[in-house]
Amino acid sequence: MDDLLANSAGELFTRACPPEVARAIRHGGSAAALWDAIEESGFLDALVPEAAGGAGLRPIDTLPVLLAAGRFAAPVPVGETMLVRAAFAAARQAAPEGPVALAQPVAADAAWRARAAWARQSRRVLVPRGEAALLLPRPALPGTDYVNDTAATMTWEQPEPEAALEGGTDWLVAGAWAELCRMAGAMDRILEDTIRYAGERVQFGRPIAGFQAVQQQLSVLTEEVFAGRMAAQLASLPSAGEASLDPLRVAAGKARIGEAAIRVAAIAHGVLGAMGITEEVPLHLMTEQLHRGRLAFGSEAYWHGVLGRACLDGPAVTSLGFVQERLAPAEA
Amino acid sequence: MIGNLPLAIIPPEAEALRAEVREFLREALPDLPPDRRARSWMGFDADFSRRLAARGWVGLTLRKEYGGAALGPFARYVIVEELLAAGAPVSAHWIGDRQSGPLIQRFGNEAQRQFHLPRISRGESFFCIGMSEPNTGSDLASVTTRAVRDGDGWRLNGRKIWTTNAHHSHYMIALVRSSGVPADRHKGLSQFIVDLSLPGVKVTPIRDLAGDAHFNEVVFEEVRLPADALVGEEGAGWAQVTAELAYERSGPERVLSSAVLLDTWIDWLRTEGPRTPASEALLGRLLAHLATLRAMSIAVTSRLVAGESPITEAALVKDLGTEFEQLIPTAIADALGAEPDRVPPDGLLRTLAYSQAMAPSYSLRGGTREILRGMIARGMGLR
Numbered sequence: 001m002d003d004l005l006a007n008s009a010g011e012l013f014t015r016a017c018p019p020e021v022a023r024a025i026r027h028g029g030s031a032a033a034l035w036d037a038i039e040e041s042g043f044l045d046a047l048v049p050e051a052a053g054g055a056g057l058r059p060i061d062t063l064p065v066l067l068a069a070g071r072f073a074a075p076v077p078v079g080e081t082m083l084v085r086a087a088f089a090a091a092r093q094a095a096p097e098g099p100v101a102l103a104q105p106v107a108a109d110a111a112w113r114a115r116a117a118w119a120r121q122s123r124r125v126l127v128p129r130g131e132a133a134l135l136l137p138r139p140a141l142p143g144t145d146y147v148n149d150t151a152a153t154m155t156w157e158q159p160e161p162e163a164a165l166e167g168g169t170d171w172l173v174a175g176a177w178a179e180l181c182r183m184a185g186a187m188d189r190i191l192e193d194t195i196r197y198a199g200e201r202v203q204f205g206r207p208i209a210g211f212q213a214v215q216q217q218l219s220v221l222t223e224e225v226f227a228g229r230m231a232a233q234l235a236s237l238p239s240a241g242e243a244s245l246d247p248l249r250v251a252a253g254k255a256r257i258g259e260a261a262i263r264v265a266a267i268a269h270g271v272l273g274a275m276g277i278t279e280e281v282p283l284h285l286m287t288e289q290l291h292r293g294r295l296a297f298g299s300e301a302y303w304h305g306v307l308g309r310a311c312l313d314g315p316a317v318t319s320l321g322f323v324q325e326r327l328a329p330a331e332a
Numbered sequence: 333m334i335g336n337l338p339l340a341i342i343p344p345e346a347e348a349l350r351a352e353v354r355e356f357l358r359e360a361l362p363d364l365p366p367d368r369r370a371r372s373w374m375g376f377d378a379d380f381s382r383r384l385a386a387r388g389w390v391g392l393t394l395r396k397e398y399g400g401a402a403l404g405p406f407a408r409y410v411i412v413e414e415l416l417a418a419g420a421p422v423s424a425h426w427i428g429d430r431q432s433g434p435l436i437q438r439f440g441n442e443a444q445r446q447f448h449l450p451r452i453s454r455g456e457s458f459f460c461i462g463m464s465e466p467n468t469g470s471d472l473a474s475v476t477t478r479a480v481r482d483g484d485g486w487r488l489n490g491r492k493i494w495t496t497n498a499h500h501s502h503y504m505i506a507l508v509r510s511s512g513v514p515a516d517r518h519k520g521l522s523q524f525i526v527d528l529s530l531p532g533v534k535v536t537p538i539r540d541l542a543g544d545a546h547f548n549e550v551v552f553e554e555v556r557l558p559a560d561a562l563v564g565e566e567g568a569g570w571a572q573v574t575a576e577l578a579y580e581r582s583g584p585e586r587v588l589s590s591a592v593l594l595d596t597w598i599d600w601l602r603t604e605g606p607r608t609p610a611s612e613a614l615l616g617r618l619l620a621h622l623a624t625l626r627a628m629s630i631a632v633t634s635r636l637v638a639g640e641s642p643i644t645e646a647a648l649v650k651d652l653g654t655e656f657e658q659l660i661p662t663a664i665a666d667a668l669g670a671e672p673d674r675v676p677p678d679g680l681l682r683t684l685a686y687s688q689a690m691a692p693s694y695s696l697r698g699g700t701r702e703i704l705r706g707m708i709a710r711g712m713g714l715r
């Protein structure tokens with residue numbers, strides 16, 4: 001099942017989202033063709049119950065799809081749209097069409113301003129505000145801005161929601177999960193690309209992979225990527241006996257991947273020399289996802305606090321007891 | 333290149349042991365202050381080991397016919413994890429249970445198994461490991477301690493160092509050269525079970541910075557070994573040692589060495605310690621690491637259970653795990669110092685001082701950080 005999904009997701013993005021496509025969209029080009037291909041694959045309804053016409057999968061089952069989106073730096077809100085569709089199905093409402101960007105939750109009395117990843121590529125934005133989440137048309141965005149485009153700030157003068165969801169989903173948790181899965185996928189790709197480059201690039205008469213200093217860096221990179229992938233798997237598991245995402249697992253996963261991201265981005269860019277900051281080499285497309293991902297839906301500092309308080313306010317168990325009871329997988 | 337480590341779980345029958353172990357520890361664990369419990373698998377208490385043995389929990393993976401508990405790696409995982417988290421003084425039987433016993437069961441002959449394994453399982457016979465020498469550390473193949481054939485037995489000369497528990501142990505499994513010269517490297521090495529009460533064996537404890545004596549120098553001068561001291565095949569020592577080391581890299585003992593310190597700090601925060609946002613966040617950070625590492629360690633164990641040999645993955649877990657173990661004292665020191673007007677309890681400060689001082693050894697014992705990273709690089713096809 002896992003492999004099947006991973007293969008078809010890999011095949012989809014290989015075909016529909018090679019680096020030149022990701023780059024063109026990032027530079028303001030249309031994402032319509034890419035989106036149509038994703039839509040056709042059926043992945044976007046993966047989390048929607050079968051009774052409502054979806055695939056009825058659990059978040060952990062869909063992880064391969066989100067990893068693949070991250071691997072290919074697909075500049076569209078895949079995970080976000082999946083989550084939004086599932087929430088609409090749960091509320092027995094018709095889901096909005098097309099890509100839906102997910103804004104970071106704001107307080108009920110906050111200004112009508114929000115940031116959302118991949119907003120430019122989306123016709124609609126779901127804005128969690130207070131207890132509700134409102135579906136708003138995406139306002140016009142000025143010009144193109146390569147570097148900031150992946151997390152545009154939007155302002156609504158007179159918001160006219162197309163639909164509203166009342167309660168039900170913790171959108172900060174949901175958004176954090178979508179981001180962390182994408183980040184884990186991006187890290188996988190970074191590892192592969194960096195190892196390959198180190199084997200090809202010759203200095204001082206031999207591949208740089210032959211230098212012990214480089215090898216040790218690449219080993220640390222490997223460790224962090226493996227840790228990140230494990231954290232993503234843990235974060236995708238529901239709490240015992242439930243179907244939805246577990247806030248504490250997502251907290252641990254988002255925080256651990258955020259830490260990994262810092263080391264991964266630094267080592268990969270170091271090994272590639274300055275190549276990664278050129279437009280031509282896709283490494284920056286991957287590390288951009290890491291940096292944006294850390295910032296979005298709570299960084300390490302935020303989720304660390306959530307986790308620490310949960311432990312201190314909970315039953316007086318040891319650190320191992322807490323991890324074993326609250327964060328470890330109950331079933332694989 | 334190594335592939336993904338899929339999520340694995342501890343099977344329910346192994347998990348079921350956890351409550352039993354906790355129950356046993358509630359009753360049997362000596363009342364030790366946290367800085368003693370922080371000795372973790374360096375804490376020696378022969379009586380405790382015998383009580384554990386009487387409960388059936390020494391010789392965990394040894395077969396029933398040899399007095400062992402015949403438990404699988406996951407059952408062992410749960411038991412060891414609970415012992416370490418509680419700071420139980422396990423060092424007396426630790427090496428016999430974890431390394432020497434399984435090695436004798438796998439490579440020893442029937443007479444060696446029947447003699448040694450029941451004694452290990454009863455907590456009567458303690459073992460130590462003689463690999464390192466004054467001039468042999470990471471480059472283990474360079475050992476110069478020598479066994480020469482002498483009649484139908486062997487004559488042993490040389491010097492081992494860093495030998496944990498030699499002064500408390502009955503036997504050492506020593507890696508020595510039995511033929512050829514050091515330049516032959518991996519060829520001509522053998523493992524011997526050396527009875528440490530034999531004439532010509534001199535054990536000298538080496539004091540550590542905490543005033544404890546865990547490790548020793550062991551000198552062999554014309555020690556006469558019987559023929560059956562050789563374990564496994566003559567000349568196969570390198571392969572045997574490699575197999576032995578692979579098993580010891582990814583278990584809970586590579587994650588939990590600072591667990592007592594962490595829990596002592598948590599206890600303080602839960603009672604009267606300063607619950608600042610910074611200390612809450614630090615705790616969360618450590619828990620996020622622990623959860624991820626433990627899941628990785630369990631995933632590697634499931635590979636071992638499946639009969640695979642995940643050497644690279646185990647090295648990866650050990651390197652990350654020891655880094656985590658070393659982060660704990662550093663970060664907790666910072667947290668305590670962040671509130672200069674608060675006086676942490678003495679036990680917490682003593683535990684911190686001990687863990688902080690010993691932490692450098694976590695990434696040296698069992699293969700140094702640089703050596704492990706070299707192994708990972710090999711696993712990734714870089715060398």
Ligand SMILES: Cc1cc2nc3c(=O)[nH]c(=O)nc-3n(C[C@H](O)[C@H](O)[C@H](O)COP(=O)(O)OP(=O)(O)OC[C@H]3O[C@@H](n4cnc5c(N)ncnc54)[C@H](O)[C@@H]3O)c2cc1C
Nearest residue numbers: 461462463464468469470494495496693696697698700702
């Ligand atoms: C608490 C503790 C208990 C121990 N118990 C035992 C025991 O019971 N039995 C036993 O046999 N041994 C034991 N050891 C010894 C341990 O296995 C060795 O310390 C370890 O193998 C490293 O060897 P070394 O100390 O000689 O360091 P060295 O090998 O001399 O290394 C020194 C430094 O150089 C680096 N280095 C070495 N070679 C390379 C290389 N090729 N590339 C890059 N860097 C390199 C190392 O990473 C390290 O940082 C114990 C050690 C400790 C700390």
